[in-house]
Every structure is written in structure tokens, then in C-alpha cells.
Amino acid sequence: MAICVAVIDKDSAPLLIECALSSSNADERKAEQLRLHFFVHCALDIVDEKLNPAASSLTSATRSTELRELYLGALIANEDYKAFGYATNTRVKFVLVVGAGNNVFKDQDVRAIFKRLHSAYCDAIANPFHAPGEFLASRALIDTARDVLVKS
């Protein structure tokens, strides 16, 4: 099961973070939420690295392949979580966090989840009343994110 879904704008500010917290105690939930937020926040280091590879470290062919691919693959893992990344052409990032021992997710499953989130995000920002850069309050997007957390 996915634990956290985050939509991050091009300036690395969160637009939406939905977490599936396992604890029942309020303090523990808070601590777990903070851990997840920090984990997603730190995962952006790897996202930035993948989106802005050093010129010397990649050949032009590799770079163009990297740029064309929106799915960034596995980002980072620790003993509790592992994160997958996806970045749109406008540098909006999606991060999916699953448990460290979760081997259910295959690559194609994660890609499908990201495509679904991307589509919901596009619908959300098509709302003319949405100001770019503001937190996403789209009910449809939030429902999609929660659906990913529950069903995946």
C-alpha cells in the first residue's frame, strides 16, 4: 500500500500531500506525518539531481533520454520508506512513498499511478479559479490521491 502521495511545484513547494498514517495515537500520527514530510522533502534532492544532471556526467544521448522520460524511477529509500518520482515537462513533481518492505509495486504499477495523478493534476489546474503556485484544493485530485493510498 502506498503511504504518501505528494505533488510538488517547480519551486519545490508542496501543492498537495496526502498521507496514510498507520498510528492511532495523535502524537504518533503527528510524528509519522512529520517523518513522511521530511522524507518527501529530502527525496527532492534526488529529483533535482535527476532533472538537472551535471553536463559532464551524462552524454547528450543519455541526457535527452532522461529528459524525455517523465518517470524518474526509485529515488531513495531508508529502513522505513522508499520513494518513487515523476516530473512533468513543467517541472511539477509527483512523489509516491511506499513502505520499505513493499515489493508489491512493480515498475509499471508505479508508472500507472503517476499517470493517473498527472491526469488529475492537469484537470485540477485547468480550473480557472486556481492560482498557480497555491495549494491544490481540487476535490477530484484529493480523491484520486486518497484512492491511490487506499487501493494501491
Add this chain to the structure above:
Amino acid sequence: MSAVELLLPERLSQTAESLGSADNLAKSSVKITWCGSQRAFEICCAPLKSAFVESTVPWRKKGNQFPTHISLPLTFVPFDSQLLISTQPAHADRNKLDCALCHLYFIDCLDVEEYRSSVRSDVVEWFASMRDAGCADWLIIVDSSRARDNKTRAPLIERLKSDFAKYLAKLIEIESGSAGSVKMPALIRSLKEMLVFALDSLIVSCEDALQADKERFKELDWDFLSYVKSQLALSDLYRSLGLRDQVLAQCDEIEALLSVLISDFGLREEKPKWLQKMLKTDSMRCPSVLRRMRNGKEEEKEAEMSLLDFRLMLLSSQLVALLDLYSARSRAQPSANTSRSLHIYFCGLILQYTHKCLTSITDELASLQIQWDRPERNCWTALFSLEVFHLCKALCDPAQVDSAKAYTCRLWIEMCKAVNDLGDTCGLVPGTNRSEEQRLVTNKLTNWLDASADAAEDKTDDALPAAKLRHLLGSQEAFGHLMQKMHESAMAVLKHFSWKRHARLLGNQLANFLVKSDRLEGALPYYSKLLNSLAKEGWSTAYVQALESVVTHFDAQPDVYAKELIDYAACLAVDSSSAELRRTSADKFIRLVAVKHSGASIRLEHRRVPANPFVVLPKLVVEPVVAIPDQPIDCRLTLISRFPIDIEHVRLRLCWRSHSASTTQLKDRLTQRRTTLPRFDCGHEAEAARFSCVTGVNRLLAPRASDAVVVQECPGVFVVQTENESTIAPGENNLVLRGRADEVGGYYPDHLDVIIGSITFVVDIESDLRALPFRVRTEPPSVAFAPLVDEPLGGVAQSFSLDICSGTDAIEESSKLTIRGVEGSALIEFETENVWSNQLVVDMPPLKPREKHSLKVNLCCLLESLVDGNAFKAKLKVDWLDRSWTFDYLFNPIIYLKATSSLLEDKVLLEVEVIRSHGEGTVNPIEATLLESHDSSESPSVPSKLMNADLDPIVPNSRHNLVWFLSRPHKANANPAAPREYRLELRYTVGDSGSKREYRYCDRLLLYEEKADYELCCQISSQQPQAVLCRADTPCDLVVSLRSLRFERTVETVLISLDADASLWIIEDRQKLLPVKESGLGQVAFSIVPKAVGYLPYPSIALRKCQQKLAGEKLEEFGGQMRCFVRTQGKQVHVLSPLPKTTAELKKGASHLIHSK
């Protein structure tokens, strides 16, 4: 000096080369058995070994396209039938890799007799063993040197050939000299060929067996460890052959297979036996990778091992293979540049392999739910990372390996986390008391390290990381020192690789450790950095939650973190999830802002995180919308306070910014902040074939108040503020701010300063409000002049409105305003107290600023002479205070006139048609006179006789004719061609008959009295026989008779042309030529058809000259019009209705209708 260097010696004596050297590797070589003559073997052994060591052999592995060169280090062992590679089923389970590849029998006989008596039986027995095992890899080597000396070589060789007649190729003769030299090229060649063949067969056989074994992986009783051992044995063979790449590939293959198997079986309930055995033990026998690398073969002999041990054993095998490869390549490429790149490359590979191992262990611990003892795990992680860095340091600094930065960073992070957890678990935080339980845990870990690695006694560098770690577990001070150094080193590396967020999070971890160590002053900068980072990137939830846990630490240094304390208190008072914390933070905020700070006031500028506690609703009202300089301005706004309590003594200051910045300072700031930054970043990336348009979100939202500090002091900015200190209650607050603007310009609200004691919150204004229209401007005196009706009329008095405004400046003295018509346009008369003049002068009193003055102006635009019905333009000019205004208006004539004259012999009639077209109201003619103008010396003019003296009112949209009878000139010397001038005067009133205002229209008429050339007379008669009257639709004849009125009659041809309304008459031929005879008479008939019934007017007739064609001239159709008098002009003819159709015609018509349908 980094933390790793603290733990490691300055000089790494145990280098990677030593770990990967041949001595450290399993001794493996190609095994060959020998049998027979000891002397001959001893003569051949050394030369054979050296010959194979010095040269390589080309070998093409099955499935490979190209051969590889392998080395064949030989080992000779005495013959044993157990070393035969058997093809027999009874010997199939024997490990082929332990068998010998080739078997040699040495014969050293003096003659045939000796051979027969002592050797033959032995060699036959040896040969039988070969034959029984199905082995073909054997050679019989005959040293014939002694027989040659005895001259018995030939019979001996012959006898051998006869005994082994079928295997002559396997009989190799060598010659050894007296000094121990030996000539055996044939032996070497044959042995190489045989070994390559045997090796090929062996490897193919082994790989097939391994493949077959691997395919049983789904069986629950399949032994994975046995398979791995076979793989590793094969890899040893590869290593002995010098195929180091192949060795590493074998290890990788095992690692990949293990990952796949665990991923597959981990999810199943029923697990294979080998996995169950691995999961039974949840500990690690030896945590040291370096130790395992050295003692790898001993590990492999273990019958059972845990998954963790297996992973580490596999990693050690990979690292050994890697270092072996490195050693071989570094020997092959000794140059400095190549060596450096080789170091970096292999360092990256080591980091990659170790990272993979760490990740796999972490994943498998989680997925298989292995409960590994937490302190042991942390201890292992720390030791593992230290050892990896130790190993890497032998090659190069891992921070230089860009290609492996992710692995390096991950190892640093894991190591720091493990060490930090160890500190907590073992009570190693300086200044804290260690509990008995913590001591026990520490002792257990120390013993684990000691027992597994023998670190205390081992003098090699491999043991140093373990020994150092063991030492640290016993000392709080050393641990504290290490902890800080390690985190600082880790943060430096992470920052070097641009993992800044991870670095800040490690800083937070270090700060927590420092707080626990009672070193708060060192911790606060790390907390502050993390919070600033979260705030900068807009992570509000994480910011607030992190703040809640650390905010109390900042109270220790209120002077250093004064601004932060206020900011944090405000943030928690607004956004904390705990109501209690919100209230206490609000109280704290009130206390903090009441403190007078020594420095300048603190400004908390707008940013997304933490959110501003104040919000301005988009309901800002400003009065007046257009102000003049120095005029009081009121702004009413609604401020929302998100504080849970009332905030007293608040002053508000709303800064307005000019649309057109006038100061250099403001321009510079605007240039930096807005102008140069595009709203969108668009670009085409050719390599990706992609065009992207990225929104600059921050620029759109423009959190711009950060430049307010400077801007509000600029001349282009003015401020409105509260007059007194206010109390801001939670929720909405309606406030009024007042101020004055000095400079002219358009302004928009920029930001609101909420000043509470020593702190100022800069509240951004909604972008919608920036479109609020507000201007400060100066207005000059203005004049507006407009008619009171939509369409002013000429020829009648009209009322206009004159609106005068003084502008924004007072007019302190009286002035005169003049209105007049502009020369060249229509004449206009103005009324002043019932007196009409061509200009109007108005005396203006002194006026206050913005004072308006209006008055009504009556004017009359005079009608043009014999105007047509179109509107005519009149231009007015107003002069006031040395300024001029010009106004253009279109006047529609209330009446217009058309004059025609009729002459016949001595009589002249002048007909003036008065057309009432525009506007409403009746025009009442009072008198119409026509006087002939002439010199005043002569007798006074006599008015012409008006034929219709009774003048009727002319209602709108009607015409009225005035007809004068004019007398003919009676003077003998008067020129008949000269025009006669008349003066027409029409007096009239407009509107009701009781209207007192009388208008007079005067005009001059020039009348030409030329005699007519011909008199025309027309008559219409029906073409029907015996018919008198015309009928509609029946052709008629129009007979035109002409009579010349000239005194001298001439013969000429004239053109008679007809014209008529097409709805009344159809004229077949419109023109006809008419020759005038000498008598001056002529007549012509036209065929016309009346189309209407009743009295129809005669068609109009015109007379034209008929041009004569001259040679070379183009003949125009008509000549000039001739003057004529039409006697029947105005006459009408009575047209009857058409005759009824006959019955036959009706039937014909009906039939036609039916057919047409």
C-alpha cells in the same frame, strides 16, 4: 579531517591491492596427474610449469564469438584414479572441478628389456584406468635420452609404437640433456591443445550442470547454498585462468538470483528449505566486511548461514573479485593519469556494490520481517559504512567520485543515523547517565565486535574500523566528538553533492544530539537553518510541526534570536494544531513585541510559510477615487486577524505605490524585482524535441513586500495610516486609514504594515486590489459647451449649455469668457438680454478649486443663402484665461429654399419653394418681399408682386411655394443677357403663432432673362381608331409641335427628348430628331403607353441641339440644351382604365395559366 579519517590511520597499509592480490585469493590452478618415471617427471615438471606461466593460450568459450587468452598455471599431482573426470554414471556425482584435466605417464627406459620387465605392466594398468574412465586426456612421455646413449632407442620406440599402435599421437618423445636441459616443444604443444580441449569440455559440462541445478529453484528441497558453492568453485577456476571479469559476473549472477528468489518466495507462505534455514538465524556472525574478504573461503565452508551472513559473504566475494580486477588492470596500466581514473572508477564500483548490498539487506529485512536486534543493526551499519569508506580511501576520496555520489551520500546518511541511534541506545550522549541496561547493550556489542573480528588482537588495518568503533562505544566524550565530526563531514559531503535538504536534516539530527548533550548554543543554528529551508520552500505543515518541537530551545538566547522568536511565536499562535499552544504562543508573542529592542524595528515580510497572521480582504474602498494633491484620502479596509486573542496598540500603515515610478531608486528596485523577470520561461530544448513554457509562479503571485522598506521612503509612494492605535480582534476588523498624497499620478495599494510594538508585519495586498483605480491629479480650467437638444437647428434660436470648471486650482480674480463663431464657418448670433450680436462675453467671478459654473446660452446659426437640405457645420470658439476651446457642431436648416423662374415673352414668374424639413414646430411666414436691386441714384425699387399673398403656416415635412410676377426690363439700353439682382426677404416665426421671436431670412437672387428659342406644344391621343381618350396599357401618340420664336428663322435639326416616371408612362423611343423647316415649324410623334389610370402628367420634354459631325471629330450624342417654352407644361391627360378582355382572351389566359402550372 573527516570523521572517517579520525577512525582510520593516516596511512592505509592494507591497501586494496593486498586484498585483491593473488596471495589473498584462493589458490587454484590446472591440475595434472603424473605417473611413471620419477626422473623423467622431475626433468619435465619445472620447464612445463614455466612454459605455461610465461605464455597464454587462446580459448574460445562456447557461445563466444571471439577467443580470449587464458593462462594455465599447472599443478602436478601423483596419479589417482579419483582425479579422473569420469563419464561413467557411477562417477557422475564427483565434483569435476576437483579433478585433473590431463594425465601424464613418464617412461624412461634403457632398452626394450627394461621396458618389458618393469614398465609395461604398470603403463598398461594406468592405461586401463584411463580407458575404464572413458578419459582421453592423457599422454605418454618417453624420455629416450638414455636409450639413445645405449643405441637401443629404435627398438624401444618401435616396441612402444607397437603397444600403443592406436594412440601414436599420444606418444611424445622428449630428449633431455646431460645438464638437465630438455627439448619438448611437441609436448608443450600437445599438452596445450589437450588442456584447452579438456577445459572447454569441463566448463561446458559444469555450466550445463549448474544450469540444470538452477532450474530446480522452484523445488522446496533445492539447495541454494550448494548451487552457490558450485558457482563460486567455477568462479575460482575462472580466476585461475585469469578471467577476472567472468568471476565478477558469476558473483553478480548469484546476487541477482538471490534477489529474485527472495522477491518471489518472500511473498509466499511456503518457503523453500534453504530460505527457511537462512531466516532461522537473525544475527550476523561476523559484521566486518574486510574480515570476510580475507577469510572468504572459510565462510563458504559453513553449512548454514543467515541471510545477512550470506549477503555479506556475497559482497565480500564481489569486492575481492573487483579488487583482483583492479590489481590486474593497475599492473597493466601503470601511468599516473590512468591510475587516477582507475582509482576513481573502481572506487565508484565499490560504492555501488556496497550500496546495493545495504539496500538489499534493508529491503529484505523489511519484506521478510526479519527482526534484527536494533543496536546490533546500528552497530553493523556504522561498521559497514566505516569499512567501505576505509576501503575506498585506499583508492581515492569518495567525495571525488561524482558517478557514485548517490551511494556515497546514502552511506553517510545511514552511518550518521546508525551512530546517532547507537548513542541513544548505549547511553553514549555526553553528560547523561548510562543505565545498567545500556551498559549491557554496549558490552554485548563490544563482545560481538571482538568475537567476530578479533579486532583487539588483529594488527592489520582491516581491524581498525572495528577497533575504533569498539573504542567509541566505551567513551561518551569520544563518542560526542565523533558524532559531531561525523555529522559535519557528512553535511559537507552532502552539500558538495547538492543534497542540501538531506544535509539540513542531518543538521537537525545533530542539533537534537547537541541539545541532549546540553550544548544548546551549537544546536540552534542547525534548527534555524532547517526551519528557514522549510519556510523558503513553502513546506508549511512540516515547518509548523518542526517548530513545535524546537521552539522552546530558542528561548535560551532571546537576544540572538529576537526576530525568530517573535516570528515563531506568531506562527504557532496562528497555525499550531494545539489550541493550548496557540494561546500560550499568542501570549508569548504579546510579551515579546512589548520588549523594546535596541536595534531597528523588526519587519516580518510576506512569505508563504509561515503564513502571515493578518490578511487584508479584497474590499478596500478609497475616497475620493480621484484626488488632488494634498487632499485628505480615506481608505476603508477589512483586516482579518488570525491571532486567537485581541492584539492591542496596533497601528496600520497602507503604502500606495505609483504606477509610474519617478525615482531612480524605485526604478532600480522595480527593474530588479519585476521588469526583468518574465512571467513565463519559454524555451525549446532541441535534444528533447520539446518546447516548454514554465510559469514563474512566484512572479505571478509577487510576494513583493520585501522591497517595501525602501519603497515607502521613495517620493513615488504615499502612505495612509490609522490616526490612533487600534485593537485588532480575532477575525474581521473594519478600519479607516487616512492620509494625503503629494504627488500626481496613478497609485495602487502595495502592502499593509501592521505595526505592533517593535515589530512590523508586512501584509501583501491581493493582486485584484492592485487594479483599484485611484489617481491623484491636477486639472486645468475646463469649458464644456453642448446643445440642449440632440440635433441643433439653423435658422432658429437654440439653447446651449456652457459648463465651466475651475480645475484643481482656485481662480482668485474675476475673468471674462468670450464665445464667438470662427471665421469661415456659418454665421452665429448670440443673444444677450434680447440683443443679438456676433459674440457673447460672460463675466466670470473668482472660483474656488473644483468649482463649477453653468449658464445657458441662446444662439442662432444663420441659414446659408439658398441652403440645401444638408446639415452645415458651425464652429465656435471659447476664450477664457488665455486658453481657447473650439467646438464643432452640425446644424440642420429648419427651412431651405429652391428658386426657379419661368419666362414667356415679356412675362417672368419667380417661384421660390420653401421646404420645411428638420425639427419640429411650425414655421409661420409673416411677410415675403422681393425687391430688385439697383443703384441708389435711381428711383426706389418697387416690390415685385407676390402672386400668392396669403402665407400659410408651414408644418414640418411640407413645402410652400411663393410666386412673384416680375416685370420685364423696360430700359432700351439694358443688356438682356445681364442678370438682374433681386433681394429676397422672408420674415417668419417658429412654433406657436403667439411666438414673439421673429426671424428674417435675406438673400440675393440673380435672375437671367433669356428668351426662348422655341415654343413646344404637346398633345396625347390614343392610337386606337376612333378613340378620343387614352386607356391604360394601350399605346398612345404623343405629338410634339414646335414653333421657332427667333426673329431670324434658320433651318436646323433639333433633338426632342422625353422623360417620364416609369410607373406612369412607358416610352418606346425617348429621343427623336426633328428637322425645323424654313417656316420655323416642326412636328414629331412619340409612341407612349400609359401604365396608370387617372390624370397623368405629361412626360417632360427637353430640347437639345443636334450636333453636326465634322470630319475627324467624335460625334457626341446630344448637343447643348436649348431654351424653350413648353406650353403644355403641367398639363394632365385623363387615362381611362383598360378595355375588358374578350371571352376568347380570357380563355386563352386561363389555358395559359393551367399549362403553366
